[in-house]
Amino acid sequence: MIRQLILTEDGSxxxxxxxxxxxxxxxxxxxxxSLHIFIQHGFNQIQAxxxxxxxxxFGTGLNALLTLLISNADNKPVIYETWEKFPLSSEEIRxxxxxxxxxCERSLYNSLHQAAWEINVPITPIFTLxxxxxxxxxxxxxRIFDLVYFDAFGPxxxxxxxxxxxxxxxxxxxxxxxxxxxxxxxxxVRRNLREAGYMVEKAPGxxxxxxxxxxxxx
Ligand SMILES: C[S@@+](CC[C@H](N)C(=O)[O-])C[C@H]1O[C@@H](n2cnc3c(N)ncnc32)[C@H](O)[C@@H]1O
Numbered sequence: 333m334i335r336q337l338i339l340t341e342d343g344s345x346x347x348x349x350x351x352x353x354x355x356x357x358x359x360x361x362x363x364x365x366s367l368h369i370f371i372q373h374g375f376n377q378i379q380a381x382x383x384x385x386x387x388x389x390f391g392t393g394l395n396a397l398l399t400l401l402i403s404n405a406d407n408k409p410v411i412y413e414t415w416e417k418f419p420l421s422s423e424e425i426r427x428x429x430x431x432x433x434x435x436c437e438r439s440l441y442n443s444l445h446q447a448a449w450e451i452n453v454p455i456t457p458i459f460t461l462x463x464x465x466x467x468x469x470x471x472x473x474x475r476i477f478d479l480v481y482f483d484a485f486g487p488x489x490x491x492x493x494x495x496x497x498x499x500x501x502x503x504x505x506x507x508x509x510x511x512x513x514x515x516x517x518x519x520x521v522r523r524n525l526r527e528a529g530y531m532v533e534k535a536p537g538x539x540x541x542x543x544x545x546x547x548x549x550x
Contacts, residue, residue: 382410
């Protein structure tokens with residue numbers, strides 16, 4: 333798959349996949365988008381002393397890095413499981429400017445990418461990562477997740493990933509009242525989430541996006 337490095341409007345990088353016409357993040361600001369959707373409307377809304385998070389689509393590791401930094405700042409232990417079918421190469425990762433923008437050691441960012449797949453890897457004393465290299469269509473887990481970051485490519489490009497069937501498998505790993513956040517506000521996505529057992533709410537989107545979706549397990 334050909335992938336290109338792109339500079340977004342807030343100065344942070346994203347990746348563009350020409351054959352799909354899809355970006356990994358908003359061109360209006362990758363960092364800004366991840367902070368708004370997954371940290372502000374996700375992580376910051378959970379009151380638990382420690383958190384179990386599931387991410388669909390590890391990609392650049394931006395969501396994981398932001399979560400790691402905030403978990404360390406808040407002293408809130410996190411177990412972070414993430415699924416990815418098409419991992420980036422070390423050459424692609426080396427070019428991404430997230431550690432510079434976030435003023436953190438590049439070695440910390442690298443440790444997320446270099447962590448072995450399929451096992452629990454402590455990245456810091458309070459942040460443990462488990463990366464699964466697989467298609468989310470195969471999703472299953474023995475864990476219960478307090479929070480889900482659903483960050484696959486868009487439903488217009490990968491409709492098979494945004495189905496009630498996939499959401500139901502995820503919902504089965506969440507307790508009543510737990511949260512799933514995603515950038516997509518598409519009607520069909522919301523209907524599929526409802527069918528899978530979530531109550532669906534709207535929230536304002538980051539710049540360039542009117543709304544995002546917050547789903548609460550019922
Ligand atoms: C919109 S990007 C976001 C990635 C990541 N959260 C980030 O901040 O860079 C979508 C990600 O989903 C991954 N992906 C696409 N299809 C997948 C599938 N069937 N199973 C698992 N991951 C998939 C892509 O490779 C890509 O990394």
